[in-house]
Amino acid sequence: MSAGAAIKADNAMGGEAHHGHCLCGAVTVDVTGPLAAISACHCDLCTRWSGSVQMGIEVPRARVSHKGPIRTYASSSFAERAWCETCGTAVWFADTEGENAALLELAPGLFDGFGGAKLARVVYADRAPSNFALAGELERVSKADYEARALHVEDKR
Numbered sequence: 001m002s003a004g005a006a007i008k009a010d011n012a013m014g015g016e017a018h019h020g021h022c023l024c025g026a027v028t029v030d031v032t033g034p035l036a037a038i039s040a041c042h043c044d045l046c047t048r049w050s051g052s053v054q055m056g057i058e059v060p061r062a063r064v065s066h067k068g069p070i071r072t073y074a075s076s077s078f079a080e081r082a083w084c085e086t087c088g089t090a091v092w093f094a095d096t097e098g099e100n101a102a103l104l105e106l107a108p109g110l111f112d113g114f115g116g117a118k119l120a121r122v123v124y125a126d127r128a129p130s131n132f133a134l135a136g137e138l139e140r141v142s143k144a145d146y147e148a149r150a151l152h153v154e155d156k157r
Helices: 003-011 044-050 112-116 143-149
Strands: 017-021 028-032 037-041 054-060 064-067 070-074 079-084 090-095 103-106 118-123 139-141
Touching (some): 044 054, 044 090
Parallel strands (some): 037 118
Antiparallel strands (some): 037 054, 054 103, 079 090, 090 103
16 A cells, blocks of 8 residues: 555544644644644745645544634635635645645644644655655655656746
8 A cells, every 4th residue: 555545545444533722722733533643845835834744644524623813824726725814824735726725734733743644645756855865764756657647837947
């Protein structure tokens, strides 16, 4: 099973609950079930949004509840990014159409200890800066491989 398939399988299981919040505490996020795997992305939009490598924990929207002043921005014709209106903490990245529209990629830092989630996959791995690397046995997906199977915005590099 690939790390991407493991993300979907592991995150589909139930039994656990996780409570997260933004820096100021105005936004809270509750998730039922495990937070199993983190994906990292080095595409232009994610790098610009996060200031570095963007990381997210893929969770079905149906397992997530949230409260507080969340703002969203349509970062492309098919995706949005959300943050706390008060303190600016990133809350999620999500496709708004297509096969992944039922998922949220929650910011791992919302949860103490990342909710136990582990880094499993690096997307646009061949676009990572040469001066640092995410180490370990990770699924590494190239720009070409990702764009062949997923909605994307043309990477300018």
